[in-house]
Amino acid sequence: MHDLLEGGSIRNKTRSSKTYIFKMFRFRKINQRIISYDYSYLDSKNRPLRLDNNSNRIGQKAAQAWCLIRHLPIIIGDLIVTSDAKKFWELILLLLEILNIVFCRNFSEAILFKLDSLIITHHSKFKELFPENRLIPKHHFMCHYSYVIRQTGPLISLWTMRFEGKHNYFVQLANHTKNFRNISYTLSIRHQQYAAVMSKNIVLNELKVENILSIKLCQFSNPFDAIELLRKVNGFEKCDEETEICTTNQIWFNNYNYKHNYIVCFGHDPVFPKFGVIVEFLITDEKTCYLLLNKLEVQYFDRHYFSYRGKLKHDGMSYVM
Structure with missing residues (x-):
């Protein structure tokens, strides 16, 4: 948290984004995009603040900085078109690659070697673009991340945010x-x-549901896919359009909230992850809920926007529990 979200990340975004990239555009336009951007329900609590043009700092808390750096490629990526801007944009992309690895929970030796390489490339690029600025101690701490991970496990399990x-x-x-008379006792x-x-x-693997409705499968937007998938579930082998099933508009599972039109990752192909848009919730009993998904076909990973580019598939739906 202190090294990246309140240290190297803030320092790099301040110097590269504000000093160089942001000055190529109207600062008001950048702030307007940051404020009006749809951060979705999951990131709405940590939406970043307006940037101060007169300050040399981003002025965000750690959670807000993490939210801003993840969404920044989509917010202003289309504005980065000149060769000068792309040089400094590359520094932010390198930082995003480092953050993606550092915040992981599972590692392999290949990933740790890649992390070392990315940190070396990032620091070299920083010195190349800003020769008058020295690397701070928090940049040096990053060089030891792979060693610490090998000794103690994922950094996200012991970081100071908690x-x-x-x-x-x-x-x-x-x-x-x-009450300050005996505040420690209180x-x-x-x-x-x-x-x-x-x-x-606290209950592990707990399913929480509100506003449960019992409707017939024929009332779904795509009943044929729902029937086909439900016939694979025990107890619903002979279901048809008149079969009633419980549904809702959102659920909580392991304290994660799922709603209609949310995009979830439900598997991995040899190259890309599998994504799907939540269409319906199928509640079969008190502890089980199936998600009816509209599959997304991942075309490629767009590094400039640091996101996957995909489209809806037209060969039916899938479900995950």
């Missing part, structure tokens, strides 16, 4: 209680009460 989030709970609690008692309630309600 500790900062825990500390934020006590800060807010102290402000709300307005915080410990309130925290133990909160932890007891939360631990009682």
